[in-house]
Amino acid sequence: MVRDQGFKVLEPVDRAIEKMMKKLRTLGIENVSIYNCVGRVLARDIIAEFEVPEFDKSAMDGYAVKAEDTFGSSQTNPAILRVIGKIEVGEIPEIEIKKGEAVRVFTGSAIPKGADAVIMLEHTREEGNFVQIFKSLPPFKNVIKKGEDIRKGDLILKRGEILQPQDAGLLASLGFEFVEVYKKPRVSVISTGNELIPPGKKREIGKIYNSNNPMICNALKELDFPVFSLGIAKDRAEEIEKKLLKALEFDAVIFTGGTSVGSHDLVPEIVEKYGEIVFHGVAMKPGLPTAFGIVREKPVFMLPGSPAATFLSFHTFVVPALFRMMNVRILERKWSKKKGILQSRLASEIGIRSNVRVFWKNGKIYPVKISGSGILTSIVSTNAILVIPENFEGYETGEEVEVTLFRDITEVFE
Amino acid sequence: MVRDQGFKVLEPVDRAIEKMMKKLRTLGIENVSIYNCVGRVLARDIIAEFEVPEFDKSAMDGYAVKAEDTFGSSQTNPAILRVIGKIEVGEIPEIEIKKGEAVRVFTGSAIPKGADAVIMLEHTREEGNFVQIFKSLPPFKNVIKKGEDIRKGDLILKRGEILQPQDAGLLASLGFEFVEVYKKPRVSVISTGNELIPPGKKREIGKIYNSNNPMICNALKELDFPVFSLGIAKDRAEEIEKKLLKALEFDAVIFTGGTSVGSHDLVPEIVEKYGEIVFHGVAMKPGLPTAFGIVREKPVFMLPGSPAATFLSFHTFVVPALFRMMNVRILERKWSKKKGILQSRLASEIGIRSNVRVFWKNGKIYPVKISGSGILTSIVSTNAILVIPENFEGYETGEEVEVTLFRDITEVFE
Numbered sequence A, B: 001m002v003r004d005q006g007f008k009v010l011e012p013v014d015r016a017i018e019k020m021m022k023k024l025r026t027l028g029i030e031n032v033s034i035y036n037c038v039g040r041v042l043a044r045d046i047i048a049e050f051e052v053p054e055f056d057k058s059a060m061d062g063y064a065v066k067a068e069d070t071f072g073s074s075q076t077n078p079a080i081l082r083v084i085g086k087i088e089v090g091e092i093p094e095i096e097i098k099k100g101e102a103v104r105v106f107t108g109s110a111i112p113k114g115a116d117a118v119i120m121l122e123h124t125r126e127e128g129n130f131v132q133i134f135k136s137l138p139p140f141k142n143v144i145k146k147g148e149d150i151r152k153g154d155l156i157l158k159r160g161e162i163l164q165p166q167d168a169g170l171l172a173s174l175g176f177e178f179v180e181v182y183k184k185p186r187v188s189v190i191s192t193g194n195e196l197i198p199p200g201k202k203r204e205i206g207k208i209y210n211s212n213n214p215m216i217c218n219a220l221k222e223l224d225f226p227v228f229s230l231g232i233a234k235d236r237a238e239e240i241e242k243k244l245l246k247a248l249e250f251d252a253v254i255f256t257g258g259t260s261v262g263s264h265d266l267v268p269e270i271v272e273k274y275g276e277i278v279f280h281g282v283a284m285k286p287g288l289p290t291a292f293g294i295v296r297e298k299p300v301f302m303l304p305g306s307p308a309a310t311f312l313s314f315h316t317f318v319v320p321a322l323f324r325m326m327n328v329r330i331l332e333r334k335w336s337k338k339k340g341i342l343q344s345r346l347a348s349e350i351g352i353r354s355n356v357r358v359f360w361k362n363g364k365i366y367p368v369k370i371s372g373s374g375i376l377t378s379i380v381s382t383n384a385i386l387v388i389p390e391n392f393e394g395y396e397t398g399e400e401v402e403v404t405l406f407r408d409i410t411e412v413f414e
Helices: A014-024 A165-173 A210-222 A237-249 A267-273 A306-324 B013-022 B165-175 B212-222 B237-247 B267-273 B307-324
Strands: A030-035 A062-065 A081-085 A101-105 A117-120 A126-129 A130-131 A156-159 A178-182 A187-192 A227-233 A253-254 A276-279 A291-295 A296-304 A326-333 A336-344 A353-360 A365-367 A384-388 A398-406 A409-412 B029-033 B061-066 B079-087 B101-103 B117-120 B123-125 B129-134 B155-157 B178-182 B187-192 B227-235 B251-255 B276-280 B290-296 B298-303 B327-334 B338-343 B354-362 B364-367 B382-388 B402-403 B410-414
Touching: A014 A291, A014 A306, A062 A081, A062 A130, A130 B267, A156 A165, A165 B212, A165 B307, A187 A210, A187 A237, A210 A227, A210 A253, A210 A306, A210 B165, A227 A237, A237 A267, A267 A276, A267 A291, A267 A296, A296 A306, A306 A326, A306 B165, A306 B354, A353 B307, A365 A384, B013 B276, B013 B290, B013 B307, B029 B410, B061 B079, B061 B129, B155 B165, B155 B338, B187 B212, B187 B237, B212 B227, B212 B251, B212 B307, B227 B237, B237 B267, B251 B307, B267 B276, B267 B290, B267 B298, B298 B307, B307 B327, B354 B402, B364 B382
Parallel strands: A081 A101, A187 A227, A187 A253, A253 A296, A336 A365, B079 B101, B187 B227, B187 B251, B251 B298, B338 B364
Antiparallel strands: A030 A178, A062 A101, A062 A117, A081 A130, A126 A130, A276 A291, A291 A296, A326 A409, A336 A398, A353 A365, A353 A384, A384 A398, B029 B178, B061 B101, B061 B117, B079 B129, B123 B129, B276 B290, B290 B298, B327 B410, B338 B402, B354 B364, B354 B382, B382 B402
């Protein structure tokens, strides 16, 4: 066992994290607005309660028709159908079409009863109450079918997902105005040291500006945790105790400084007086004097006072712990680039940049079959983008390509 | 040139971005608190106005001495010095020591005049007013020298840096309470479509829930841009005009939907009526009907209504544009993992996990010489962490290793 700086035992980092995780619990659940849920951890599985879309709809501007009425139509031999009306986007379709009839529709219009295909406007010519059809259509051509994006009963999002903007979109499309997420820990930050003065104050020989407190407050803000600075405590037991008790009104407490084994390092002692020290001293540099304790069931992180050590201990211990309190472990970070082997061929049109939504898992890349760019589930069921540049015709099965994750990959604790 | 969906010309993505960038200007400068500056773009170079630390200070608990008084000392032949006082951390040192004298100090204490080294408490024994010194010290041993971290006049942070938590710490250590950053664009979001109803409303056949608006609001919130949803506009010119004019109270406008070339796609026309269309139709799938315009000097992003296209157009066009308005281009994202060739040898102690702060640039990795974990500049002048695991003795020059960026890499526009 390594001995250093007066610590009897230095806990290896992984074992320290394991001990810490065992002491932490998920905070609880709350409802947040669908307009403001990004980064929150989903607290329950989301099952679709209706189909999306809920009605057959047109993927094009044109005419809704019976496909069989167009069979054999061509530029020189057009079918001629009677136009019996028009369905605006957003309008409830009251019309029913019969053999020989057509209805004017727009992208997103509900398809009227009796119709099973849409002919693009470009392939028609309207003349009075009639329309000429210059193309033969197979059934369901240019029709987005009811339930094509989501079927009733589908598992849409799993508990433990860190909600992404596209998830908010999907939840909205299912009518959700609010969503259940795990509560986010509210964190208090205390810096200790007789030498500290707050930034903005006049400087004095012997004193230094408190830099750890703004650093940690910003680090928490960056991760969108509510943060409350309790300022500076002098290296005096009463002052540290008073700040600790105040800090316990929040969900987690971070101390910076006063965590080593010197005569002025009072924080671990005081934490032990009110609760329990889980570890003190880790086999990590910088960051060796890091300690962790529990007081009144709340985690107390004791970070070393040296700024680089504070920074590294924060990322090594505090970040995973705060996510643990939201019941989630982050395995891969969003925006990471990942290499992988393409599991099926991807074609792309020369001159167009294709953004292919794929699913990356353990070095394998699975393109997802998608029938249209309107399909919201395509950006929710996938986790990465593969860009095929303008001058590429695509990639072959088995090629190694690089993708960008657009979703954190996570697992839940309980 | 590719023709598609009725667009006469499709702009290649890179050319569209270039045209867009030429139309954008930096918004302006404002002051923000050092406690709440993470993610903001620094608007001026920061030059140190004093040295950090401003005084020689002790890196250890022990005794400040004249090094020459310890020469030849050992366990069996200790020097004996007279203890003339004590300097607490944060105390102004009034004492001066002479030959044969010592002063009790703590980690962070100012070193008294006349002293030039600190002997660790473990290597001493106090007896009455005297202390035995069991070790010979070279001058400056265990002393953090004035200006060791920062020298007066040093360029500390460059204009265009995206402020990280450690930068906030550094600015605080220089006494800054506020910092000048580029203003962040405030963004308004409008979704168009007769078929749209807001989430939470009762559903109807023919209608769909507005999913793009919550998606884009969350995507902006994720990047910490102030966002104002102006809700839904029907596909009617007056309604779109009214919302557009309202939206121009903000710094940027995002429309979703109504951007194609169908009869209900009115947005680009209305933008052209009040301003200028810069491009309409890009060679990208999904996202082909994306348009961009300028109205009253404000950017108007017209994103296609299909959710996947909205999502991809947002990341391809809106994100770089909003950063452009803060005068910065992001070249590499924070938390990316990067491989590189180590430019000098790195040793590590077996049993300890070392977090080495390095500077990554174009596939080369430069370790930075650091004299202590307290040196805040070590996490500001570097941009990546190389973890040396517990069971490694280090890495050799020329080895390929992987590091994690902890800073966005950026360049400024003007």
